[in-house]
Amino acid sequence: MVGSALMRRLAQEDVTLLTADHSELDLRDQAEVFDWFAKKTPQAVFLAAAKVGGIVANNTLRAEFLYDNLAIAANVIHAAYLNGVQKLMFLGSSCIYPKLATQPLREEYMLTGxxxxxxxxxxxAKIAGIKMVEGYRSQYGADFISVMPTNLYGPGDNYHPEYSHVVAALIRRFHEAKLSGTGNVVVWGTGTPRREFLYVDEMADACVHLMKVYSDxxxxxxxxxxxISIAEFAQHVARVVGYTGTISYDPSRPAGTPRKLLDVRHLAALGWRARTSLEEGIALAYRAYLNERPQAAAE
Structure with a gap:
């Protein structure tokens, strides 16, 4: 999802895009990564690759999430340094912040709880990547930077019934309930946790902007x-999808951090603000779901 959004945004720039899918390059394999960088010699790198998933995937596949993401970060960052990459951006995640940190989450809160x-x-794994970026900047003078996107959604999302993030999960659940005439949809948790959501193409635009203007x-x-609370967000999604039944909550299911809101004053000071409203973004995400899952649209 993130990589595709970056490609859409970078297509608007005067650049040559160098990409490789999983069949061509396993970023967990150091030899493959080093060979790719030596042959392609990229000038700039957006490190968006990661093993990702929703709360169940994170909690179930704990070894994979740690190993895969550590390997990806270590291999790509070191290969970028060895091959003289002029600038690298490492994309982290807002989950790097402490569970009970003061809200909104400021960048300096990392590793405080x-x-x-x-x-x-x-x-x-993401914190390790951030620290690698810091280390290569301080020791080698590499112009490597780190950014922390909030919860993202949009085209290319994962709609797996168990392992998806909340936005994709709700879109699929409400769509299928609408088609089947199900009178009630159950949402995980209590509905009270609050989350921040950003349309993925906006994230890509912010990344390109920062790649141009930021070096620190x-x-x-x-x-x-x-x-917004998960309960309020679920109502937004139901309205966009056209589901008119009831919504209930299952507190036995994991709910995650009580609140996760980013302080974006630093980003605003650097000249970027989000423009896509939540309603508009959900509508775009639902349209993408129907386009990416022809059987869903046909139904």
Whole structure:
């Protein structure tokens, strides 16, 4: 999802895009990564690749989330340095911040308290990547930077019934309920946790903007600077999808961090603000779901 959004945005720039899919390059394999960088010699790198998933995936596939993401970060960052990449952007995640940190989350809050247990492996891998970027900047003078996107959604999302993020999960659940005439949709958790959501193409635009204007050690949050409860968000999604039944909540299911809102003052000071409203973004995401899943649209 993130990589595709970056490609759409970079297509608007005067650049030559160098990409490789999983069949061509396994970023967990150091030899493959080093060989690719030596042959392609990219000038700039957006490191968006990661093993990602929703709360169940993070909590179930803990070894994979830790190993895969550590390997990806270590291999790509070191290969970029060895091959003289002029600039690299490492994309982290807002889950790097402590579970009970003061809201909104400021960049300096990283490593000031315990992480949310369900996604701790992913967060630790991302923190390691951030620290690698800092280390290569301080030791070697590499112009490597880190950004922390908030919760993202949009084209290319994963709609797996168990392992998807909340936005994709709700879009699929409400769509299928609408088609089947199901009178009630159950949403995980209590509905009270608050989350910030950013349309993925906006994230890509922010990344390109920062790649052009920012060069410093401090990481930069990317988000809207506004949050909403899961219950309110579910109602938004139901309205866009056209589901008119009831919504209930299952508190036995994991809910994650009580609140996760990014402080985006640093980003605003650098000249970028989000423009896509939540309603508009959900509508675009639902349209993408129907386009990417022809059987869903046909139904």
């Amino acid at each position: 315990p992480l949310e247990p369900t996604n701790e492996p992913y967060a630790i 050690r401090a990481l930069v949050n990317i988000g809207r600077g506004e949050d």
